Amino acid sequence: MTSRTLHDARVVETTDVAVGARRVVLEPPTGARRRADPGTHLDVRVEVPGGRPEIRSYSVVDSTPDGSRLAITVLRSPTSRGGSAHVHRLRPGDVLRCTAPLQNFPVRIGAQRYLLLAGGVGITALAATARTLTRLGADVDLVYAGRSRDRMPYLQDLQAELGDRVHPAVSEEGDRLDVDALIARTAREAPGTEAYVCGPLGLLDAVTRAWRRHGLPPTALRYETFGSSGRHSAQAFRVQLPALGIETVVEPGSTVLESLQRSGADLMYDCLKGECGLCVLPVRHVDGLVDHRDVYLSEQQREAADSLCVCVSRVAAGPQGREPLLVLDLP
Template sequence: MAAENKKVWHTVTVESNDEVAEGIRRIVLRYPTRQKAKPGTHVDLEVPQPSGETLSRSYSIVDVDPTGHLIALSVLKVKASRGGSAAMHTLSAGTSLRATEPLQNFPLGVGASRYVLVAGGIGVTALVGMAAVLKARGADYEMVYVGRSRDVMAYLSELEAEHGDRLRVYAEGSALDVDALLDEIAADTRAASTELYLCGPIRLMDEVRRGWEHHGLPATNLRFETFGNSGSWAPQDFIVRIPRLGVEARVDANTTMLEALESLGVEMMFDCRKGECGLCEVRVLELDGQVDHRDVFLSRTQREEGTRMCSCVSRVVAAGTPVREDPEDETVDLEAAARNPGVVTIETT
């Protein structure tokens, strides 16, 4: 069951749906009433499926027009889409769907001596608005934008034009040295009052979190937003068992464990569906394979203990599956995975 979080729902209309980078579309929704969206906010959508059912998905708000009626999102089409991004890419102007008013889990602070924004891939959508507000405030800020190539980096030209040398871009031919970035922050006399805002793949987030802790920087000054479709392995089918309930479910590559168990009527606690809140955490009793932790809730030590996982985003892969080098590589030997899927036995909380 979902935790109460005072969501207010509206029926909204798709105003436009345009490509802004390779595989990324800017989708503008028209709301019936004026909305206020501060930097870092997102909306939850009920995304229609061909079956007639809907999937609940969260998308960061890029911007809101001056009237407050038009809210823009940007959606990356994930190669192994669970039905959310693929459906969003096909929405046509005039389509109606249900959406919440803006929700805030990633607020921009006030009063820091320095701000550093780090965007990985589609994570830039959560930071575009923050950068604009910091510029308007006259704050001391810089933005770091990391992507595979310029062709797949949404809003890159706009950000370069607006922020100039405050924007550092790492794409083909260059790579972000996280240690060097954090060394620079830690060596600055303003380190204790520098805030870093991060949105991107789990691997990037883990690297920054480890480095931030290693440098002894204030934990409260590192803030992040995540999306649960990036892990160490490409998604593949696996089996989940709950002995107490006599339940066994096959979780396909386009479905989460949480969704598979919900479809069988298992009562599950959840809220964010993004691997942040920890409400959907389950205990791991037995494991044949490897857990692909895609959350930011569990600590590194908790992950290594192997006794729990977040059912909304984390997955299981067959033993011996090689870790992918490219976090966006969704290539997987589906036939081999189907013959010998990973199996996890759990207990719900």
């Protein structure tokens, strides 16, 4: 297992590759250089408002074979808690604290067919996989969905390299992605397909539901998130953890986990993306609507609303208009 030790990587290049998307090329120190296989990411230390250091994860878009240079691409989000803004401020010569490449999204070589489905900046997790599978002569299709071409990083580069294996779905051009039709066609024509998906929560939910509805094996569907905007706008809400005597407010730019930590709670967590389930806490009571922003809990668990991934999920005001409140237990 690759160490999560942080090293000083030097920024050697920064380029805008789409509206709001910045490519940053890093040069790790000699002792921390590792080959970045498809699906790898870097854990990066960023400075968020208030001067607090936090860890964010960004996919490795491409790299040199020896890992002497690694590229990440980060979308400047208007709802960012500070991580994307920190990366966008970097200039050549700056130093970024980061890990060697870490693997959470490996591709299995040898499948009958591959469907890669990227939503927006989710392409960063799939670009290297698409290139590798194409180079190996695999049967692969890359479906790349976005609002407009100028907001789709690397679209032209991938089309030039991979040709008709790339299938853009551009909403502003009237070609909005029909997830159910895509999965239905996959089930009908190539049921041996393995799918790799990265994008916002809405896309992952749609793919997961369609995959199940059309009877495809769940083990052939793999995904990674780059963050979720949720179903409700982020708003402040109170959170209580009676077992530790904590009551605090979760601001729109923070998370339940961060707010509880600042109040002294020592909680377990890992991915900070709602994928691993390590941070799940039982819900004792809630006033308002639980906005599950994870991909760990099952649909039945979400409907029950008796547990919550505190690293990403939130509470929004309900129809009664009362101040939203979340009361948690320790497991």
